Amino acid sequence: MQLIHCPWCGPREEVEFHYGGQAHVSYPDQPAELSDQDWAEFVFYRDNPNGPFPERWSHSAGCRRWFNAVRDTRTYRFLATYKIGEPAPPVAGADQEVIV
Template identity: 65%
Template sequence: MLLIECPWCGPRDETEYHYGGEAHVAYPEDPNQLSDEEWSKFLFYRANPKGLFAERWVHSTGCRRWFNAVRDTVSYDIKAVYKPGEKTPQIDAGNVAGAKVQSVEGGAK
C-alpha cells in the first residue's frame, strides 16, 4: 500500500485517491477549432517516462480536492505533493538516479 499525502488532509491510504493523469496539461483555448487529429492528441497522447513524473490526483473519499504529485514511475515513491497552481517542486537528482520531472510544459525539468 502507498501512503499518499494530501496537501489539505495529510497522509492517507492510497485507496482514498484516484489517479487523474499527467499534470500541467493545458486545456485548448478553443477546442472547437482543433482538427480531429489535434483533439485526439490532446485527449490521448501523454508522456510515459521512466523516472519522476508530475501527476494529478484527487482525494476522492476525503476532501475531494485535486492536487499534483511528483512520483517515481519505477519505484512508485511519491517525492512531493503540491496544490494546483503551484510550481512543480525541484527534486534533488541525488534522490533518484537520473531524476528529471517530465511534464508537457517543456519536456524534462
C-alpha cells in the same frame, strides 16, 4: 499499504485516492479550430517517462480536492505532492529532472 500526502489532509492510505492523469496539461486555447487529429492527440496522447512524472490525483475519500504529485514511474514511490497552480517542487532523491 502506501501513504500519500494530501496537501490539505496530510498522509492518508492510498485507497483514499484516485489517479487523474498527467499534470500540467493545458486545455487548447482555440478548441473550435482543432482538427480531429489534434483532438485525438490532446485527449489520448500523454507522456510516459521512466522516472519522476507529474500527475493529478484526487483525495476522493477525504477532502475531495485535486492536487498534483510527482511519482517515480519505476518504483511507484511518491516524491512530492503540491496544490494545483503551484510549481512542481524540487524533488529530493530523483536522479533526473521532473519535466513539466
